[in-house]
Amino acid sequence: MPGAKLNRIKNMGYGAMVLEGFYGNCDDSTAMEILVHAIDNNMMIDTADAYGSGHNENLIRQAMERSSSDAFVATKFAIVFEEDQTGSEISTGWGFPLTVNGTRAYVRRAVDNSLKRLGVEQIDLLYAHFLDPGTPLEETISAMADAVREGKVGKIGLSNVKGHEIAQANLIHPVAAVQYEYSLFRREAERDIIPAVNGIGAKLVCWSPLGAGFLTGTVEKLDDGDFRNNNPRFQGENFKSNAQRLEGIMEIASSLKVTPAQLALAWLLAQGDNIIPIPGTRNKSRIDENLAALDIRLSTETLRELDSIAPVGAFEGATLV
Numbered sequence: 186m187p188g189a190k191l192n193r194i195k196n197m198g199y200g201a202m203v204l205e206g207f208y209g210n211c212d213d214s215t216a217m218e219i220l221v222h223a224i225d226n227n228m229m230i231d232t233a234d235a236y237g238s239g240h241n242e243n244l245i246r247q248a249m250e251r252s253s254s255d256a257f258v259a260t261k262f263a264i265v266f267e268e269d270q271t272g273s274e275i276s277t278g279w280g281f282p283l284t285v286n287g288t289r290a291y292v293r294r295a296v297d298n299s300l301k302r303l304g305v306e307q308i309d310l311l312y313a314h315f316l317d318p319g320t321p322l323e324e325t326i327s328a329m330a331d332a333v334r335e336g337k338v339g340k341i342g343l344s345n346v347k348g349h350e351i352a353q354a355n356l357i358h359p360v361a362a363v364q365y366e367y368s369l370f371r372r373e374a375e376r377d378i379i380p381a382v383n384g385i386g387a388k389l390v391c392w393s394p395l396g397a398g399f400l401t402g403t404v405e406k407l408d409d410g411d412f413r414n415n416n417p418r419f420q421g422e423n424f425k426s427n428a429q430r431l432e433g434i435m436e437i438a439s440s441l442k443v444t445p446a447q448l449a450l451a452w453l454l455a456q457g458d459n460i461i462p463i464p465g466t467r468n469k470s471r472i473d474e475n476l477a478a479l480d481i482r483l484s485t486e487t488l489r490e491l492d493s494i495a496p497v498g499a500f501e502g503a504t505l506v
Contacts, residue, residue: 194257196454196461197476198229200392203465204244205237208398209408211467213244220248222469224256226476231364231390231463233261233314234299242302249304258303259362259390261314261344262295263287273319280415287317287325296332308332312342312364322353330358342390348377355385362388362461369434369449370396370418370427372497382459391453394462396500399427400449402435418502426501433494443481446471450478452491 204216223230230248232241242260249256265272265284272286299308311332313325332338340361343354354360363382367374368391382389397413398404404419413419418427431445438448446464453462464475483491 194229195227195476195479196458197450197479198231198259198390198461198463199223199472200463200465201230201232201241201245202236203467205241208413208465209467215467216244217248217251219467219469219472220245221252222472224248224252224254226472227254227257228472228476229257229259229310229390229461229463231259231392233264233312234295234302235261235264235266235314238266239298239302242299246302246304257309258305259310259312259342260299260303260308261312261364262292262299263314263317273317275315275318278417283315285315285317287313287320287322287328289324289328289331292325292328292332296337300337307336307339309339310342310362311338311340312344312362313346315345316343316350322350323357326354326357333358342387344392346378348381351378351381351385351387355387360385360387362390364390364392364463366393367391367453368394368396368400368462369452369491369495370399370500372495372499375497379457383457386459388459388461389457391460391462394453394464395446395449399431400434400445402431402438402445416502418500420502423501430494430499434491437487437490437494441481441487443478444474447474447478447481448483448491450475451481451483452488454478454481455483455488 204211230245232245234242245258263285265286272284274282274284276282311329316322329341341358342362342364343351343360344364351363365374365378395401397416417423435445438445450462453460466472
């Protein structure tokens with residue numbers, strides 16, 4: 186990643202997807218306040234061209250114009266959201282498929298469009314949001330590498346991939362970061378993703394580090410339009426079982442006088458120096474709460490307790506992506 190900027194960035198980012206109505210409405214003025222606050226606190230801002238069909242990147246451009254700090258922005262491409270574009274259909278496990286495109290022409294087009302929406306000359310970190318099963322991995326990664334050589338992109342990353350794909354891509358061009366769902370709620374990344382990430386010396390950027398809000402202990406009932414209704418772990422008996430398991434985590438948080446969210450983030454940070462959680466929030470005060478987790482040091486005993494409560498695969502419901 187661009188050296189000078191990266192040295193200032195904290196190991197806690199901000200996931201901007203939540204500003205696009207997936208978890209409830211958020212007006213643009215509130216979104217702007219939150220984004221500026223995150224940028225001013227030297228948090229990596231995580232977005233994607235498909236979030237709000239470009240709206241999210243436009244919001245971030247406006248926030249960067251209002252902030253006096255030099256923002257570090259990571260964005261993604263591959264999800265097809267424009268009617269005149271085509272691609273390959275993939276299953277997500279969220280109750281609906283996605284169309285993705287990783288062709289050389291699409292990568293070039295997506296990069297140029299993101300540069301315009303973000304209002305920058307270079308994207309700090311560009312991820313392939315999903316790999317396109319209809320396009321050779323070599324073509325997609327080579328196109329991303331071309332964007333680096335042209336100065337349009339600083340570093341490249343991968344998202345929602347498999348361990349062997351990480352190693353394969355890194356042989357074509359250095360992969361600086363891999364984004365994957367990882368939290369006490371879903372630890373499956375430990376099986377093959379984390380070994381692969383550590384093997385190439387990359388960062389692991391953890392999306393949904395609070396289990397889509399579940400680990401905050403505040404989710405009791407979801408509104409009809411809430412994106413999480415599609416998540417098997419929030420449905421029926423799965424939710425009831427998972428809520429019972431969460432009680433043990435909340436008890437530990439209470440004993441340490443931290444919030445459940447802070448405990449979950451501190452646990453993640455304890456898993457390695459290359460870990461960067463990117464929790465999202467529509468409340469500016471939650472950013473400060475999340476940042477405070479950077480100063481929490483968990484004892485070996487506490488880590489062992491959390492491991493026993495929430496081992497890999499402990500929470501009920503089919504895994505996603």
